[in-house]
Amino acid sequence: MNNNESVLINGQIEKPKIRPIPIMASLLIGVFIGIFSQTSLNMGLSNIMDDFHVDASTVQWLTTGYILTIGVLVPISGVLYQWVTTRNLFIISLCFLMAGTIIAIFSFNFEFLLFARIIQAIGTGILLPLMMNVILVLFPTHKRGFVMGLMMLIVMGAPAIAPTIAGLLIEIHNWKGIFWFCIPLLTFSFIFGLIYMQNISNLTKPKVxxxxxxxxxxxxxxxxxxxxxxxxxxxxxxxxxxxxxxxxxxxxxxxxxxxxxxxxxxMMDLRVFKFPMFALGAAIVFLVMSVNLSVSILMPMYLKEGLLLPAAIAGLIMLPGGVLNGVTALVFGRVFDRYGPKYIVRTGFLILIIMFFLFTTVKTTTGELTIILIHCCTLIGVALVFNPAQTNGLNQLPTKFQTDGTAVMQTMLHVAGAIGVALAISTMSTGQKAYLDNAKGPINIIAQSEVVAAGINAAFALSLFLSIIGFIISLFIKRVDV
The missing domain is CATH 1.10.287 (Helix Hairpins)
Structure with missing residues (x-):
């Protein structure tokens, strides 16, 4: 008998006691690996471009396709959550993640690798909204800020260490080493979930x-x-x-x-947008996710192709920012529970505006310490905006709308990420073309790095513009009384 089965005691059927901590641990481990799989490959995109002879606009589909698949799946998650038990959804998601990882290891061309990424993304696309729904069911509104902060600490821990580990793996082996690294982690997560995951959903099985x-x-x-x-x-x-x-x-x-x-x-109840703080929170999440994902894909390209740094060093440079992002989300989860989102979100956007302006000025001669400082402050700003805006919006929803609200928020989050990555690469390519059009003489390896830096400057200018819009929207945010 597993820990999800009801038992007969004194002639009455009693359900097992729900244990929130093991359930959340199972989900967080799985999500950590899913996010790690999503972000770690960014460090290897330059190598994949060389191996499969594709350009930046093509290779970005390994990230855009991953995020888009999640964005397409999330609207369906509300239906899945009402048709399939929590435990089974967890198992299914881990199976997709493992299958996609194995296929990626044996990929022999770009199309095969892209197919593997989509299979991986299906697993992550099931797991992420499942975790959000579990949080809304298990924890009352006055505790969600801290729990969401803890979730962000774990979720952002993956992007924090992903570049460093990926960079080392690429230097030691090649980009396929990233997928080999995920296999034991996925195996552990699968076994841990089989032991501790419980069913907490009430299956209504609505018409699809x-x-x-x-x-x-x-x-x-x-x-x-x-x-x-x-x-x-x-x-x-x-x-x-x-x-x-x-x-x-x-x-x-x-x-x-x-x-x-x-x-x-x-399938997705859009009446959630009738709640003003939810609608405003969704808009803010859309904007901040767009700029956040653009940073995650532009930074490795700038460090490796602009500053000509080895993958391992580039990964180490990105590590402090990711760590500070997760810690900030956890600390300010408590602050949000006590004071609300207004000043936290506005401060976050002000930081982003300043940092993206500085990013537009970076050159091939910019020092590594300067890049680390700007990157750290940028991800602190993201943490100050993302979690409070999302949690405040979800807190305004009545219980009957929370599953739909989670699906809407997660859909916007991942579609925003996919669009953000696509726009960043497109703007970068346009910036590079403009630089080349004005260049005089042949382009050597040093000049090529300047071309990359020029493209990065243009892409971060777009992020600056989006951050300014986000700050204006944040002026209307207010705490939801629950």
Whole structure:
């Protein structure tokens, strides 16, 4: 008998006692590995470009495709959560993660590797909203700030150590070493979850609306694909591909949204946007996730191709910022519980504005210590914005809307990440092209690093603009009384 089975005591059926700590530990371990898998490969993108002879606009699909898959899956998570038990969803997600990791190890071309990443992303896409739903079920609103902060400490711990470990693995072996490293971690997580994961969901098994699933998939996919193609548009045909995919994506999401309001049991209840702090929190999360993911993919390229640093050193440079991000999220989870989000979120955006301005000035001669300081402050700013805005928005929702609110928030989060990465790479490519157009004479390896730096400057200018918009929105945020 496992720890999820009911037992007969004195002629009455009693359910086992729910143990929040082992349940959260199981989920956090799994999510940690999923996020590690997502972010660690960023350090190897330059190597993959060389091995498979692809450019930056193509290789970014290893990150964009991963995040997009999660974004497409999250709207379906609300239905999955009502059809499949917590324990089984956990097991299914780990199986996808393990399968994708094994396929990636044996990938022989870029397309095969991209397929492996999508399989991995399916596992992470199931696991992330599952963890959010479990938090909303297990913990009251006055404790969620700290619990969400703890979650962010673990979740951001993965991006913190991922560049360092990935850099060392690449130097010792190659980029496939990243996937070999994940195998024992996934095995441990799977066994730990089998022992400790419990079922906490009440299965209602609502009707599945295939039409909604179709339009949400086409909608989110079309929009992200259009932005991802910006950096590689060539000629009239390329422009028409962008316009067509963007148009199809927007129209599909409009149809999806209208349908949700007409259904008695919508796949995703969009009435959550009637709650002002939730809507504002979702907008803030969208913006901060866009800039956060752009930093995670631009920094390795700048350090390796702009400053010409080895992968291991580049990973070490990114480590302090990731650690401070997680610690800040944990500490200010307590502060949020006591004082609310207003001043925390605004301060975070002010920090981001200053740091992204400084990022637009970095050159190939910028010192490593300066880069570390700017990167650390940037990720502190992200932590100050992300967790308080998200938690405050979810806290305003009544219990019956919390599952849908989680799905909406997580969908926006991952679609924003995919769009942010796509826009960052596209803007970087445009900035590099502009630099080359103005360059005189042949481009040697030193000049090539300056081309990369010029592209990075342009991409961070976009992040600066988004941060300014985020600060303006944050002026309207206020604490939700619960």
């Amino acid at each position: 609306d295939i039409i909604s699933i179709f339009f949400s998939t086409i909608g989110f996919g079309g929009i992200v694909f259009s932005f991802s193609s910006l950096g590689s548009i060539v000629g009239t045909w390329g422009k028409w591909v962008f316009i067509l995919s963007l148009t199809i994506g927007i129209l599909s999401l409009v149809i999806f949204s209208i349908r949700q309001f007409k259904l008695d049991a919508p």
